[in-house]
Amino acid sequence: MSKKSIxxxxxxxxxxxxxxxLRVSPRKLGLIAGLxxxxxxxQALADLQFSRRRIAHDVKKVLQSAIANAENNHQLDVDKLxxxxxxxxxxxxxxxxxARGRGRSAGIEKPFSNLRLIVREREAKARTEGKAKAKDETAGKRAGAGKRKERS
Structure with a gap:
């Protein structure tokens, strides 16, 4: 009996x-993740390059690894990621x-974090079609926006 395949x-x-x-608290790493x-x-690589946070260097290395995985393992276009x-x-x-005064001690916690980063190839066709439909809908709404109902 073997394990079920995931x-x-x-x-x-x-x-x-x-x-x-990673030797940083999850709260601090979350700030860079949101960035x-x-x-x-x-754009993300440029933002990480000029970020003043210490952990930005490690996040940049993970992002570069994800880009390399996309290119070499999955044959994805790097420009669309x-x-x-x-x-x-x-x-x-x-x-x-x-050690504290009077023979007491205080605890110090040094947290570590885990980071998981997924890059995806953007679909150019679906995005442009969706934008065209959205523009048509907003154009129809704006055309009727100039008309006002008169109150009597």
Whole structure:
């Protein structure tokens, strides 16, 4: 008896990269994750390059790994990639103690984080068709916007 095979969680137009036990709190890593979520990979790399946060360098390496996975393992077009999902999880917590006055001690927690980053290839056709439909709908609404009903 063998283990059941786990179904593939990624679509054909996605690639993933992970970083485990990054030495930063999940709250601080979440700030960087929110900075790049939904952006094109090119724009996200530029934002991480000029970010003043220490952990931005590690997040940039994970993003570059995801781009390389997309190109080499899944044969996706690098120019069409965008950051689809960035999830931050809590890793282990390293506990230390600090001596205080009167023989007491205070605990110090040093948290670690896990990062999971998914890049997806953007579909050009579906996006342009959707924009064209949206423009037609808004144009129809705006045409009737100039008319006012007279009150009697």
């Amino acid at each position: 179904p593939r969680r990624l679509a054909d137009n996605e690639a993933i990269a992970k970083a485990i036990n 790049i979520r939904g952006k094109t990979c090119e 965008f950051v689809a999902e960035v999830s931050v999880g809590r890793g282990l917590v390293m506990r230390r103690w600090h």
